[in-house]
Amino acid sequence: MGAKKIGKQTVRLSEGVRIMSAASTVGKKEGEGPLGKYFDKVIEDSMFGEKSWELAESRFIRENMELAVQKAGLKMKDIDYLLCGDLLNQCTASTFGTMDFQIPFFGLYGACSTMGESMSLGAMLIDGGFANHTLVGASSHFCGAEKQFRAPLSLGNQRPPTTSWTVTGDGAVVLAKKGTFPCITEITTGKVMDMGITDANNMGAAMAPAAVDVLANHFKDTGRTPEDYDVIATGDLGDIGRGLVVDLMKKEGFTMGAQFTDCGIEIFDKNTQDTHSGGSGCACSAVTFCAYFYPKLMSGEISRMLFIPTGALLSTTSSQQGQSIPGVAHGVVIEGCGGKEGK
Amino acid sequence: MGAKKIGKQTVRLSEGVRIMSAASTVGKKEGEGPLGKYFDKVIEDSMFGEKSWELAESRFIRENMELAVQKAGLKMKDIDYLLCGDLLNQCTASTFGTMDFQIPFFGLYGACSTMGESMSLGAMLIDGGFANHTLVGASSHFCGAEKQFRAPLSLGNQRPPTTSWTVTGDGAVVLAKKGTFPCITEITTGKVMDMGITDANNMGAAMAPAAVDVLANHFKDTGRTPEDYDVIATGDLGDIGRGLVVDLMKKEGFTMGAQFTDCGIEIFDKNTQDTHSGGSGCACSAVTFCAYFYPKLMSGEISRMLFIPTGALLSTTSSQQGQSIPGVAHGVVIEGCGGKEGK
Numbered sequence: 150m151g152a153k154k155i156g157k158q159t160v161r162l163s164e165g166v167r168i169m170s171a172a173s174t175v176g177k178k179e180g181e182g183p184l185g186k187y188f189d190k191v192i193e194d195s196m197f198g199e200k201s202w203e204l205a206e207s208r209f210i211r212e213n214m215e216l217a218v219q220k221a222g223l224k225m226k227d228i229d230y231l232l233c234g235d236l237l238n239q240c241t242a243s244t245f246g247t248m249d250f251q252i253p254f255f256g257l258y259g260a261c262s263t264m265g266e267s268m269s270l271g272a273m274l275i276d277g278g279f280a281n282h283t284l285v286g287a288s289s290h291f292c293g294a295e296k297q298f299r300a301p302l303s304l305g306n307q308r309p310p311t312t313s314w315t316v317t318g319d320g321a322v323v324l325a326k327k328g329t330f331p332c333i334t335e336i337t338t339g340k341v342m343d344m345g346i347t348d349a350n351n352m353g354a355a356m357a358p359a360a361v362d363v364l365a366n367h368f369k370d371t372g373r374t375p376e377d378y379d380v381i382a383t384g385d386l387g388d389i390g391r392g393l394v395v396d397l398m399k400k401e402g403f404t405m406g407a408q409f410t411d412c413g414i415e416i417f418d419k420n421t422q423d424t425h426s427g428g429s430g431c432a433c434s435a436v437t438f439c440a441y442f443y444p445k446l447m448s449g450e451i452s453r454m455l456f457i458p459t460g461a462l463l464s465t466t467s468s469q470q471g472q473s474i475p476g477v478a479h480g481v482v483i484e485g486c487g488g489k490e491g492k
Numbered sequence: 493m494g495a496k497k498i499g500k501q502t503v504r505l506s507e508g509v510r511i512m513s514a515a516s517t518v519g520k521k522e523g524e525g526p527l528g529k530y531f532d533k534v535i536e537d538s539m540f541g542e543k544s545w546e547l548a549e550s551r552f553i554r555e556n557m558e559l560a561v562q563k564a565g566l567k568m569k570d571i572d573y574l575l576c577g578d579l580l581n582q583c584t585a586s587t588f589g590t591m592d593f594q595i596p597f598f599g600l601y602g603a604c605s606t607m608g609e610s611m612s613l614g615a616m617l618i619d620g621g622f623a624n625h626t627l628v629g630a631s632s633h634f635c636g637a638e639k640q641f642r643a644p645l646s647l648g649n650q651r652p653p654t655t656s657w658t659v660t661g662d663g664a665v666v667l668a669k670k671g672t673f674p675c676i677t678e679i680t681t682g683k684v685m686d687m688g689i690t691d692a693n694n695m696g697a698a699m700a701p702a703a704v705d706v707l708a709n710h711f712k713d714t715g716r717t718p719e720d721y722d723v724i725a726t727g728d729l730g731d732i733g734r735g736l737v738v739d740l741m742k743k744e745g746f747t748m749g750a751q752f753t754d755c756g757i758e759i760f761d762k763n764t765q766d767t768h769s770g771g772s773g774c775a776c777s778a779v780t781f782c783a784y785f786y787p788k789l790m791s792g793e794i795s796r797m798l799f800i801p802t803g804a805l806l807s808t809t810s811s812q813q814g815q816s817i818p819g820v821a822h823g824v825v826i827e828g829c830g831g832k833e834g835k
Contacts, residue, residue, distance in 0.1 A: 151621040152620060152621040152622050153621075154572070154622070154623070154624075158596050160622045163621070200813070201813050203809055203810065203813065204813070204815075229497065230681065234601060236582075237807065237809065238581040238582070238807040238808070238809060239579075239581070239601065239603065239805065239806065239807035239810075240601045240805075241805065241806070241807045241809065241810045241815075244684055244805040244810075244818055245810070245815065245818070247684065248683075248684035248685075248686050248818050251683050251684075252683060253501050253681035253682065253683055254681070254682065254683055254684050254820060255600070255602070255609055255612075255613060255681065256600065256601040256602050256603075256609070256805075256820070257598070257599065257600060257601060258577060258582065258583045258599040258600060258601040259598070259599050260582065260599075266598060266599070269598075270598060270613060273616070273617060273620055273622055274616060274620075276620060277495060277616055277617075277619060277620020277621065277622065278494040278495040278496075278506070278620065279495050279497070279503045279616055279620065280497070281497075297809075338573065338596035338597070338598070339596065339597065340591075340594050340595060340596055340597055341587055341590065341591035341594075341597050342591075343591050462582065462583075462584065462587040462599075463582065463584070464580065464581040464582035464584045465581070466546055466580065466581060466584065466640075467546065467582075467584045467587075467588070470543070470544050470546065470547070472584075472588065475587055475588070475591050477597060477599070
């Protein structure tokens, strides 16, 4: 049959690609949040026994990816390609976290959309016949991100209400050709969208247009509407970004209902956890998908989901030079396996 | 037929993917070097009329990618996916350089191996049936890289003899399913290799093991030897790195002869241009391939080439924290079209 391009930005995979396993390892704050009980591992120490936050993030990646492979009943040598990325300059968390695996490696930079990007490319490599198994994921670390993008933590800066809280952790999945597992069936790849937002403390607003572009094009490409999905989950728009998407989608002619949520809203309790607009960071959508949505796709509680990790493509240099904050989003359709046993 | 995994790290594409066009735009120093006459455009002003070196790099990307698409006789709307990356933190040169194109975008981070990574993934997306045309490339800028990774240019620091000189420019190719053009037939994807090198002024040594891993595995996977290639070109190992590869490959049982060169050696005249070990940066292999090797593949002067862009996966943070410098390399086999007219 072969894969098929449908519409402008969407491809339908030839046979679909199975998500054999999903693993999530998070920090203390994430463990204390509403999804706490769903994560595979909660690490209380933000240093994870390492000498720096950056090395701690690498350890989150290493241990969590090993767990994903183990949960799939595979060995590292069974993995044909590894695709992942993070927020640190030159993606060093991923490099140092995965180099012991010794697997052919494609490094990605999609900011907080990375889980969508890695799932998209990892699935296409399998569907295209280049791999039997790919290991894909994304990570972030609150302390490393604050240090790099904002201000030293010890300054104790006050955070505007529009800010989000970078999730600490790693989410990873093993993709495979076959088996009774949740199945990636379609991919809608985002364009870089820039609406001129320059406030680095309002990432939700910066990323909302990218999410809207993927959503609207996905519905146009497939002829579906939001009601055709049990869950539509963006990555880390938070409360403010989600509201903007609802408004903007109305202008596009689509009503986003209660099935539309955002991983950044799910992962923290903003009333008790002081996380303002919600969670963010590459790990936000990655760990929420792996811990919370994947089991529901497995059990049959979710039949069809549209997962759209979202990223803000800024750097401290681009912001200091007065540039806007473009966004990107990567949409992946995942169909549940109807409660059948994984095999 | 379908794509086929051969050996441990190599895939053979099902029908091969054609390189319809290649474009290169470089800075003044590159224009003055031995390859000067081959580049499509030489920009004398390192600011390229922009307000910062970072924006200048974005303009190199934008104008050069537009040129690649124009040389292919296509319009931007004919491109299904754009894949590229650069060295700036969070890859902002690529984001700002390409966002006007409004094409589904996969951002990559492979350091100076990015041209190999983007050609690999861009070719697999076509061969797998997901795209008719992809636009892939890589860029770097001497001033932006020095500022970010080393020291303010105005300090006028002395450079050790092992250093290389970051190439300013962008190289981009348009890939397609069909046509009489040079053809990507095989892809050998590199693993992250770390031999404990910590000297950020000796990138050639840091990257050599990654190049050796790809070379040795490529020959084992395909059953070929270096003599089966008219040209084997690594990315930016420079003189010192090339010498290390020759030595290390001898231990692997392969003799690298005169057909083995490095884009970092080709692009500058080290005796007159004060570039020490050679050229480097994502653009080094990208522009050398596009300007110098691609026409020879087109004319039939080269029948089969193994192109292996190489990258050093460090950041200032990882170096300041005393971490080693791991390397990665991405191998692509390109077969010439025997001097037939492109169509």
